[in-house]
Amino acid sequence: MEVVSTAKRSAKKKHISTIRRREVMWCYIFLFPQLVIYLAFTLWPIIASYYFGFFNWNGTGWPTHFIGFQNFVEVLQDSYFWGAFKNSFIYTIGLVVIVVPTSLIVAIILNSPKLKFATFFRSMFFLPVVLTMAIVGIIMKNIFAFEGGFLNEVLLNIGVIQEPINWLGNTAFAMVALILVGVWKGFGIKVIYWLAGLQTLPKDLYEAARVDGAGIVQQFIYITLPLLIPFLVVITFFQTVWAFNVFDLVKTFTNGGPYFGTDVVPLYIYRYAFEIEGGFPRMGFASAAGIIYGFATMIISIILGILVRKFGSTKTT
């Protein structure tokens, strides 16, 4: 009897293991396409983007002229690179400083149970997010135009200014305009992030605070803000990376002008790789600049994350 049962059991085990083996096989089949795509379109471009930085290469064929760190040295010594870097930095800081707090305020208003038509208002704030960035840049170029531009006309009509402002002809004004449009375009998505954060807040905590006599402002400072710190970190991080990589908007809105006043690093790199007038593209140089910028972005966003967390935790204690 016992013999029969062990035989049965082992047969069953064998059956299970073939099922299991088949299951594992199917798992790999399901993963295969993604794996190929991952190796070819994610991993390889990252590796190659490092490799190409060490060559003097115009983009045709495979790079052969190895020049060590020359490209990197040249990038770091180029004042135009640093000019573009400074602009990217100003743009990013401008966006983070404006968007992160104001989008929280709008999210709190939208989250209020007293607000009617909240979905409608939310959609309106969200609308710019879904529009094509490149086309937004083109539209804004016309709205901010010097003569006959919509913004100047309105400001003149309501008497805010006496003379039209040459928004895109002056480096400082152009940067302000660029930041304003950047804020407008990405604002709605941060509102959604904050709303997601606000919805995680436990309601009974506010109940208890009210019982203890805490007002709305106190509730905000002692309950809402501390609980939202993780969201603050993530939103700041997203906004930073997003702003650092701005390309479409700058390309179509100001194209880096006037006089490189709004030239950002992604545009700077693009010019070397794809927009060489006469002469050859400098793919190696562009790759080197890309790596330097990639590391700079990473370092800055890490520092920012640490700062935000520190600032947040000191505030709560």
Next chain:
Amino acid sequence: MNKRMIKIILHLLFLVITLIWVYPLIWTITSSFKTNREMFSGSTSLLPNSANWSDFLPWNWGNVIENMNFSNYVNAWELANFSGYFFNTVVFTVSVVLIVLVLCCMTGYVLGRYTFPGKTVIMAAIVATMFIPAGYTIIPLWQLINALGIGGSMSGLVLAESGGTHVLYILLFAAYFRGLPKELEEAGKMDGAGFMRTFLIIMLPLAKPVIASTFILQFIQTWNSFFIPLVFTIHRPDLRTLGVGMYSFVEDNSADLVGMAAGATISFIPILLVFLFFQRYFVDGVAGAVKG
């Protein structure tokens, strides 16, 4: 003043703010019905000079067609080739979205629901790509597409855009599939369904919310994509998408403001429709990105 009044005033104030907020879009649409002469003289009105609000009364329908300068749209569509750009964008977007959806739901399903040797490594590799600083990856991508012999073609453009790892979607799918009850597979096995049939008939239909979120997020992203189409259509103007076509249009016709506005409106309409119809899934997907 009672509380009710204050509430109404605050609502009106918020409404005014949101209207100013979306005004650039309204400006685009209204400009598309004007004439270039009006635009250069600095028109700020909602209607073109040639039209009156009374034209919109039901018995004046004939006037609308006459006075609203629809020729801007005809010119953009036919002469400025926005019809071609539109068609390219549709083919491009639909192909990319389909590829991304299929890849991500298969990967997410396996990672979320099964254990197998090498799973942690794969998971880590996928997530790591979010944090590795990448250089200028468009150059190797460009080179790879050319090496595959599909440079300067729509399929090359599609592959360049859809290639890459969509970490967010994979994680969304994995989390969703992980949350489905274990009994589902057992019921499937009872009925003799294999791996593929369990996936297609039982699991996939249940994943509709994530499919919808992924669909709309990727749709909007691809429709609005500019950088990759710009680079990959450099030698093929006929493959340009709406964003790139628009960019080259204003380079050549910087004085044609109403043509620009009509083209912009044409390219915004599909994305606005998709957004309005699938809004809930969109918001869910976006919110999932920050919660995860």
